[in-house]
Amino acid sequence: MTSQAAPAKPLILIIDDIPANVEALGEVLVNDYDVQFALSGSKGLELVRQQAPDLILLDVMMPEMDGYAVFAELARDPKTSKIPVIFVTAYSDADNETRALAAGAVDFIHKPINPVVVCSRVKSHLALKCHELELERLNGELENRVKERTYELEERTRQVEALNIALEQRAIQAEAANIAKRHFLGNMSHELRTPLNAIIGFTGLLQNQVADKGQLEKLARIARSANHLDAIVNDIFDFSNLEAGNLIRTTTDFELKTVIKEVSDIIEPAACAKKLVYTTEIDPSVPGILKGDAAKLKQVLVNLLGNAVKYTHEGSVCIRVLLKRASVDDVDLRFEVQDTGIGIEPSKLNSIFEPFVQADNTLTRQFGGVGLGLSINRKLIEMVGGKMGVASEVGKGSSFWFTMSFKLGKPQTKLVPPYLTPLETLKAHHAKAKVLLVDDDFITQEIFQEVLGEAGLLVDTANDGLEAVSMVVDHRYDLILMDVEMPLMGGVDAALKIRSLPGWGQTAIIAISGNGYDEVKDRCIKAGMNAFLVKPVPLEILYQELDKWLNTGTQN
Numbered sequence: 001m002t003s004q005a006a007p008a009k010p011l012i013l014i015i016d017d018i019p020a021n022v023e024a025l026g027e028v029l030v031n032d033y034d035v036q037f038a039l040s041g042s043k044g045l046e047l048v049r050q051q052a053p054d055l056i057l058l059d060v061m062m063p064e065m066d067g068y069a070v071f072a073e074l075a076r077d078p079k080t081s082k083i084p085v086i087f088v089t090a091y092s093d094a095d096n097e098t099r100a101l102a103a104g105a106v107d108f109i110h111k112p113i114n115p116v117v118v119c120s121r122v123k124s125h126l127a128l129k130c131h132e133l134e135l136e137r138l139n140g141e142l143e144n145r146v147k148e149r150t151y152e153l154e155e156r157t158r159q160v161e162a163l164n165i166a167l168e169q170r171a172i173q174a175e176a177a178n179i180a181k182r183h184f185l186g187n188m189s190h191e192l193r194t195p196l197n198a199i200i201g202f203t204g205l206l207q208n209q210v211a212d213k214g215q216l217e218k219l220a221r222i223a224r225s226a227n228h229l230d231a232i233v234n235d236i237f238d239f240s241n242l243e244a245g246n247l248i249r250t251t252t253d254f255e256l257k258t259v260i261k262e263v264s265d266i267i268e269p270a271a272c273a274k275k276l277v278y279t280t281e282i283d284p285s286v287p288g289i290l291k292g293d294a295a296k297l298k299q300v301l302v303n304l305l306g307n308a309v310k311y312t313h314e315g316s317v318c319i320r321v322l323l324k325r326a327s328v329d330d331v332d333l334r335f336e337v338q339d340t341g342i343g344i345e346p347s348k349l350n351s352i353f354e355p356f357v358q359a360d361n362t363l364t365r366q367f368g369g370v371g372l373g374l375s376i377n378r379k380l381i382e383m384v385g386g387k388m389g390v391a392s393e394v395g396k397g398s399s400f401w402f403t404m405s406f407k408l409g410k411p412q413t414k415l416v417p418p419y420l421t422p423l424e425t426l427k428a429h430h431a432k433a434k435v436l437l438v439d440d441d442f443i444t445q446e447i448f449q450e451v452l453g454e455a456g457l458l459v460d461t462a463n464d465g466l467e468a469v470s471m472v473v474d475h476r477y478d479l480i481l482m483d484v485e486m487p488l489m490g491g492v493d494a495a496l497k498i499r500s501l502p503g504w505g506q507t508a509i510i511a512i513s514g515n516g517y518d519e520v521k522d523r524c525i526k527a528g529m530n531a532f533l534v535k536p537v538p539l540e541i542l543y544q545e546l547d548k549w550l551n552t553g554t555q556n
């Protein structure tokens, strides 16, 4: 008996060798399900393989192949193993029931059948099967989603990794470009400073030797131009040094009044030449002796005051020092540089602190400059923990300000009697001292020989580090002036070698470099040199340093 095909209804297969049993079950189910039957186990398996039913009602006791054997066959095949099977039997003992359920049957119905029980069990198991299928489907979906997501994530990870590699490569390239830039700037600076050193040095010497007014005037112009060029080289150099985060702080005790005086000595002549009133005001409550980086303070003040004079046609330029905060051991000071010059447009007040920016490019020709001073100043001030800003009104003038902290200092003892110039002092203390000058540049050798000769020093020259090392083996020197970059053997290696020779542990070695990078200075000091000067060295500084180190160094 086969029910009419109705695709929406689940298909039930009854396997029983007794037709009356099949008929009884069929009658119960036919209204709600499609029903198939088989009168033997083997026939039943055949039908299952043709069209898998949704549920099987399986008689236990059958000839040839009993219910357990049929069930075992169904369980073996993955295509049929999931079909729910309800055993139907006349046995009522618990053993049979247990055996059937243990084998994997979903349920057990006793004969004679109770129609209500059959319907209810079939319905429940079909519903269960439905849920299982739905669960499987959902699981499958979930697995697919997880797979998709995993793939997406892997893809993202791959992209991020590729990006990281690209970024690393960029960083390596940027670092290489930076190193190349620093090398280039270092070399450029060396190349520029060596001839500048010659120009400034010879000009200085001629100024001392020439009496003709016209010639002196021309020499003064050469000196001004060379100093201007020197300031530009310094700006470019400082900028790249600060950009790389390099800042060496030199802390000394100093008299604030002296620093302001030194700055004024540089600025005042230019202000006077433009008929500007130049004034300095120091708040009386500011302590006289401070401890801090006087060189940086001076550098920033000279720059701001230089700008104030440069951008002011008439009126005044004033420097003011105010006490912001004081404690028992330190102070915060505020410095103001005020002028009555051309002023700055409000829209440019921030950008002028950016490198290479000038408030009005059309003014560049009139005023000169490269637009680096303020950005260097601000960086310098920020690196030592201060702040810098400006207030300005076009046509009325500008007021640049910055803050800087200092410890309270102790009064210094002066080495140089005030009535002698550095040259005279050096001459008085160390005439006939023997100096070895090591430099590969012939013109530099010439200048230093003249400059040192003026002070009465006796100078030998070596053309490179190797020659210097062989000379110190046979001669006694009181001081060595050492260029850093030289062929065959540079100054750093030469200093290391000399320091390792017996009896040369204390003799002063002063590095004179065209490359003022802090790392070059570091290398020189680490190699055992005592001081580091950057070409072109102002004569006064050179004489002072020579005097200081000839006093300090233990002579051989």
Ligand code: ADP
Residues within 6 Å of the ligand: 307, 308, 311, 339, 341, 342, 343, 344, 352, 357, 358, 359, 360, 368, 369, 370, 371, 372, 373, 374, 375, 398
């Ligand atoms: P530079 O003076 O070499 O151009 P700076 O960085 O020192 O470079 O200054 C940047 C710009 O800020 C200048 O070009 C100028 O336009 C403006 N500036 C600086 N100081 C003053 C000032 N005291 N008065 C008017 N403008 C100023």
